[in-house]
Every structure is written in C-alpha cells, then in structure tokens.
Amino acid sequence: MKILKYFIGIVFVLSLLSCKTNSELGRKVDQFFQSKRYKATLKDRNSLYAEAQQLKKDTTELGTELRKTKNEYSVLKGEYNNLSNKSGLQLAQLNEDLKSKSKELERKEKLLQDREHRLKEMEAIVSKQDSITRALNKIVKNALLGFNADELSVEMKNGKVYVSMTDKLLFKSGSASVEEKGKQAIKKLAEVLNKNSDIDIAIEGHTDNVPIKTNIYKDNWDLSVARATNIVRMLNEEYNVNPKRLTASGKGEYFPVATNDNPEGRTKNRRTEIILSPKLDELFKMLQKD
Numbered sequence: 001m002k003i004l005k006y007f008i009g010i011v012f013v014l015s016l017l018s019c020k021t022n023s024e025l026g027r028k029v030d031q032f033f034q035s036k037r038y039k040a041t042l043k044d045r046n047s048l049y050a051e052a053q054q055l056k057k058d059t060t061e062l063g064t065e066l067r068k069t070k071n072e073y074s075v076l077k078g079e080y081n082n083l084s085n086k087s088g089l090q091l092a093q094l095n096e097d098l099k100s101k102s103k104e105l106e107r108k109e110k111l112l113q114d115r116e117h118r119l120k121e122m123e124a125i126v127s128k129q130d131s132i133t134r135a136l137n138k139i140v141k142n143a144l145l146g147f148n149a150d151e152l153s154v155e156m157k158n159g160k161v162y163v164s165m166t167d168k169l170l171f172k173s174g175s176a177s178v179e180e181k182g183k184q185a186i187k188k189l190a191e192v193l194n195k196n197s198d199i200d201i202a203i204e205g206h207t208d209n210v211p212i213k214t215n216i217y218k219d220n221w222d223l224s225v226a227r228a229t230n231i232v233r234m235l236n237e238e239y240n241v242n243p244k245r246l247t248a249s250g251k252g253e254y255f256p257v258a259t260n261d262n263p264e265g266r267t268k269n270r271r272t273e274i275i276l277s278p279k280l281d282e283l284f285k286m287l288q289k290d
Contacts, residue, residue, distance in 0.1 A: 055122075059115045066108045073101045129278040130159065136196060136276060137161045143188045152185060160277045163189060167270040174212055176226035178234060186231060189274065190239035201235070202247045202275040203228040208266035209253040225250030227272055 076098045137156040140163060144152060151169040155162050167173070170182035178186065193201060205224030217223040228248040235241040258265035 055115070055119065059112070059119065062108065062112050062115060066105075066112055069101065069105050069108055073098075073105055076101055132198070132278045133159055133161060136192075136199065136278075139192055139196075140189065140276070143192050144185060146188075147185055151181075160275055163274040163276070165272045165274070166267070167272075168267075170231075170272055171227060174214055174217070174223065176217075176223060176230050178230060183234070186234055187239065190235050190241055193235070193241050193245075193276075194239065197242070197245075198279050199245070200247070200277045200279055201241070201245050202249065202273075202277070203231050203235075204255075204273040204275065205248075205250045205252075206255060206257075206269060206271050206273065207253050208256070208269040209260040210266065219252070221250055221252035223250075224252045231272060231274070 076094065080094050080098055133156060137154065140161055141154045144154060144163070147169065150166065152163065152165045155164075165182065165185060169185060170178055172179065193199060205226070205228035207220040207224050209220070212220055212223060217226060225248070228250055232243075232246045232248040235246060236243045253260070253269070256265075256269040257271070258268040260266050260269060
C-alpha cells in the first residue's frame, strides 16, 4: 500500500482562500470562490482523499476476514473428515455448514480481487500523473534557466509544480504592475503552459506583514489579490492561456515561508506562486462510477 499512501499525499485537496474587500475587484474574486464550480471542485478533491482512506481500511479488514474464513473452513473440513463415520444427521448438518463457509469464502475472495483490481487502476492513474508532474517540472526549469535564484525558483511537491517569483522580479513596492523582466518570465512560462493543456494553473499573491495603505490598496491582502489577478489577466489576454484553467487568489501575509522578523525573511515572503497541477479528471470519473 506504499503507492496508495503516496497517492493520498498527492491528491491532497486544493484549498484557495478568497479575499473580501470593499473594492469591485475584491467582490468579483469573492463571487468566484463562492461559485458552484469552485465548491464542487473542492468537494471532489476532499471526497477523493476520504475515498482512498476508506478503501485502504476496507481492503485491510477484508483481508483479515478472508484469512479468518479460510481458518474456519479448514476447521470444518477437519471435523467433517473426523465425523465421516458417524450418524447421517450429524454428517448432513456438518456438510451444510461446510458448503455455506465455502460460498462465503468464494464471495470474499471475489470481493478482495475486485478491490485489488480497483486499487491497481487508481495507482496507475496516480503514477501517470506523477510522471507528468516530473516531466513538467523539468520543462519549466529549462524554460526559466535565464533567471537568477533570487528572482524565481521551481520545485515539485505534493504532486504539483511550484513556480515562486519574488517581488524583485515582478513588482515594485506597493504596486501590482508587472515589471519588464517579470513579463519576460511570464511569457516563457505561458509558452510552456500552452503546450501542456492538461495542467490547471493557480496564481497566489503573498506579502510580508509590513502594513500598507494606499489610495488604491487598502492593505496587503488587497494588494496580493491585485497582483495575482494581473498575472492571470496577462496569461489570458496577452498569451491566450485558457481562462478556464486559471485561478487567482490573494493570500496576503498569512502564508509566510520565512520569518517576518528580519529583512531576509520578509523578502522571501513577498512572492507570487504559480502552482501547476495535473488534472484529476480520470480519477474523479472512476470514483464517481464506483
């Protein structure tokens, strides 16, 4: 079940936090995250994890029951042989018990075979998605080789590819307008995304915890939403990435990757993450069918 445990890790449910602000943009983002489509997707991903956990538990219990039934069958068969010379009535009852246990044994063996077959199908899909993710990770890294480590990073975790771009590459302080070098990085990434259409794309804006308040942005949360949305619009409007694949969210200061107690940590926290996820359509269809 080692592969199943890994599968459970990679299909961990996507969780996107909507941002409520008084601005028109904030209200639109909030409406999107309250939509039936978003809630259905989140529900499917949560169901996937629960289904896998229950399947593992049921399969283990079924195996235990099967071994118990085999032992009972062996005991009855031994009793049958020992009583073969005794009264016909006692022998007939024992024979009926033996037949009943034999049928139960066949039923449980068939059920266990079906479970194992289903697990193999799920593992095959997960393995395929893992191969896609590894290949995508390599492609994205190669496409973004021209940028420095303090500008962006690419890593694979939880079955997804994370492209983390720093404010040094993308934005000036307090601004949501993408800088020229940042546009070059977005363009190269868009070229990869358009060649791999079975990848969902989530854009997350993150900030440090230093408060801001401008005529345009009420706080860091507001700014992070605007930054994520601007990148989504750029991918769609300038590079024709299908909008159905795109999700924008602002996380503000609430998901730091380093301490906010020093300049180095705050620099790491001011970032935009582009999260690339292989679609789980095949697995969802199989679970729904079952």
